[in-house]
Amino acid sequence: MKSISNRLLSNCHYIFFSIYFLIGFSIYKDYGFNIDETFQRRSGLYWLEYLFNFFGLEKLSLIANEKLLSSSSFTEPWSDVYGIIFDVPAALIEIIFSLNKPIQMYEMRHFLTFFYFYIGIIFFYKTLLLRFNNKFLSLAGCFLLIFTPRIFGDSFQNNKDLVFLTFFIISTFYIFKTFENFNIKNIFLLAIFSSIATSTRLFGLIFPFTFIFIYFLSILSNKDDLKNINKIFIFIFLYILFLLLHWPYLWISPLEKLSYLLNNLQTFGPTLVYFNDVFYNTELVPFHYLPLWIFISTPVINLILFLSGFFLLSKVFILKLFSIEKSKSNYDFWNNNNEKKDFFIFITFIIFSVIGIFFATKHYNSWRIFYFLNFFFIYFAIYFLSLIFIVPKFKKYINILIVVLSITSLFNIYKIYVYHPYQSLYFNELLSNKFKNKFEIDFTGLSGIKFLREVVMSDKSNEIKIGINSWYPLWRMKELLPEIEEKRVVFVYDDIKNADYVYSNKIYNVNVKLSDKFSLDDTFTLYKQHFVDGILIYEVHKKIK
Amino acid sequence: MKIFIYKSLIIFFLIIIGFKLTFTYAQKTIERKIDNLGSKENIDSVKDKLRSQINNAVKKEDLIKSEDAALINKFLEKIKKELKEDN
DSSP states (O other): OHHHHHHHHHTHHHHHHHHHHHHHHHHGGGOOOOTHHHHHHHHHHHHHHHHHHHTTOHHHHHHHHHHHHHHGGGSOSOOSOSOSTTHHHHHHHHHHTTOOSHHHHHHHHHHHHHHHHHHHHHHHHHHHHHHHOOHHHHHHHHHHHHTSHHHHHHTTTOTTHHHHHHHHHHHHHHHHHHHHOOOHHHHHHHHHHHHHHHHHOGGGGHHHHHHHHHHHHHHHHOGGGGGGHHHHHHHHHHHHHHHHHHOGGGSSSHHHHHHHHHHTGGGSSOSEEEETTEEEETTSOOTTHHHHHHHHHSOHHHHHHHHHHHHHHHHHHHHHHHTTTTOOSSSSSOSSHHHHHHHHHHHHHHHHHHIIIIIOSOOOSTTGGGTTHHHHHHHHHHHHHHHHHHSGGGGGGHHHHHHHHHHHHHHHHHHHHHHTTOGGGOOOTTSOHHHHTTSOOOTTOTTHHHHHHHHHHHOOOSOEEEEEOSSOOGGGGGGGSOHHHHHHEEEOTTOGGGOSEEEEOSOOSSOTTTOOTTOOOTTEEEEEEEEETTEEEEEEEEEOO | OHHHHHHHHHHHHHHHHHHIIIIIHHHHHHHHHHHHHTSHHHHHHHHHHHHHHHHHHHHSSOSSOHHHHHHHHHHHHHHHHHHHHHO
């Protein structure tokens, strides 16, 4: 009996990852469709056709081109600047498996997004194991990250920010491996994954910079490290090489294109954001935009553990800073590889926080662009838990802590159940329902397909005229309905007065407090409002006959 | 030397934060006000208010009080007279 339980304990990570995979596999079809997905699909097909042409695969290029042309009606506007690490494999799968119905294409993309994130979580486990050398703490970290509701929901449909989070985690793993063993193999892998992270989101540029910065600090403390400078040059060379190799956007005039991208970040995304009951120009949001979003949409337990860990780690490094002259250690900020890893995490988090609060050119769509910060929150949380497990004077509190953690984790799971499939729109318990509705909610239009499916189910007319009373291209979702139902749905666009139903996800491109652009006349009556946990996801008005 | 580098880095960092919290904060606040003032929605809203005020005024039986009307009349006559004298 004892040997069975020991076996179970030693294989608990396999059990954990198998259960997680089964959960993901059984629910990935439940999720709504993100408006960016059509955009990203076209990007994948465009670059796939380009690559087939480049390598002289004419027949395949024709197939990709055919798909690309068929996608043009519901995938505009789009841009060719995006990295290809998700979109091109997705486009390739679409061709290999002859996925011709839009619903199949998008469900495949949802599964692929989940699969990428699943790989990311395995690397997260390995990263935490490499640092804390404790299987249970590493699994606890994975558990906290997976069951962060906004991450859980986005891991099935956000194929930009969650894909970036995945490569961010993998790159951090190889940075840690490189700290442990400064050999060519680790440098090679670090260069590959950090370049992929960079093409997915430019935030990936942090890896070469912090890696070199930390090397610079190690030379300042210990001149012997100068012997490794050739490896640093190899890393820089490989990083640039892989960046150019896997990002076709940079194949012609790379410097000009990279500089164009860096100087035109503000051109992406909407121009108006609803934040704390005020409409802001997305380039002029207040400095508290990112901290407030994090504070209101991260589970309370994650916040408490993160702040405790961050406080303790900050204390360690500030004390080190003030005792540099007295220090007898080889290095000023770390005594061993684990402290070096903590220092990397600490510095990177500070840099990203400063960028996010003070230097971001634009903020919109809640804080999804900065969702990768959840990696840091959980790392600091596990750092705090590791101290409690290690420091003898805290050991008496372990049982209490385990009970508290279990209850709060169960509460997170309950919230995920309540929000399903809208976990991406989660707000924590610190907010009243009234306050939750003072922020933009369904900014990616996840609810659109639910509305269309419901309306074709309840209304059996030959023609259902639908109007849209918000800034959202609902017509892109029409193709996702069964063919018979699709034919019955007619969008009335500007002629909203003739609509039978008017849908709104309450996302606007004008300040509706001053403008009447989205006001309806009294020939319409409120037909339905869909609330989840007190937040209004969408509403439907119906024409009075 | 290394202490000098560490101090420089920290001071540089603090200066950037200080600059952002003071100058950029003020600049952003002003830019936001200008942006709001010049926005299409705000201009339309001012136009709408103006229209509604004019409408209200038109609906009233007497737009101006009789003593005000007499005063304005006298004032206009005076201006007319002076303009004629100048010519």
